[in-house]
Amino acid sequence: GLATFMIVSREDVPLYEADLGKGLEASSSAVAHSPGGGASPAGHPGAQAQKRDDAAHLHQFVMHAAQDFVEERMWETNGMYLKLVDRFNDLYTYAWVTAGGCRFLLLHDARNEENVRSFFDEVHQLYLRVALNPFHTPRTPIENEVFDRRVRQAARRYFP
Template sequence: MSYHFAIVGTRDNPLFDLDFGTSKLGGDGLSHFKPEAAHMNQFILHASLDMVEEVQWANKDLYLKKIDSYQNNSIHCFLTATNVKFLLLMNPDPSATPYSQHTPGTTTSPPPRAAANAKHSATLLAANPSSPQTEEAVRVFMGEVYESYVKCTLNPFYRANQIITSPIFRSRVQAAAKKYL
């Protein structure tokens, strides 16, 4: 399973980006997205910002849960008090996501998975993105990242909507991903 995590600023500008894979159940922790997914993942997350604006008023919590899905991807969102958005794109099988074969205006579904692969993916978090286990793991991950984000933004040299380049912040996000996802 592969993940793309992004922090989007108040002006819908990207502040932070990270690709990683699952570390649970023998995962290697590496992202297995196809090369064309690098830009598509950013596009999918930014396209889901419209859904964030709709969902944020219907939910009293900062963690908005699963807000959107596209092809084989599920998008989860955490909204900060300053309207900065934490977006997590989850893809259980990046090799089955046909980014380059998709044409606007058509609906394509990923090819069917092999039975062995389906059996293994049923135990993974993203096999059911709306399951309570997945929602809890993502909520705890987002909470830990939010705590690191607050500490990062308390730096007197940090300005609002500035790109986060701190290697310490990046390592803390990676550690939280390894711990919970």
């Protein structure tokens, strides 16, 4: 499956982002070009890199567009888990909002509310450990390797 996860601060600053889908874990944002200066032919490995790069940009766009729906949904519920907030073609965007106003967004290509909620709950616990760490500066990108590894492990567990 395909999944992209993002944490955005209350001030709309991206704090963390990860491509969690199969085949995207080792994705690179490098774009290969053929010697002639044009884009690589479809069979060329560079075409695959370009395709991944285009997909990553689309995912960012869809998640950015979903932010407005997250704001609306926050007024409709007292819960942290906002459920499905947006849909674009076969991509579903789910949201979770922390007590401090940080937004967790998950873009996924399958509907599974129970697993999404469990994933968000687990990542929220991980996020709190980072946020409460005296060595972490609030409202700065999360570059903690342990956090990243555990988010990816949770994604593999809930979205096999």
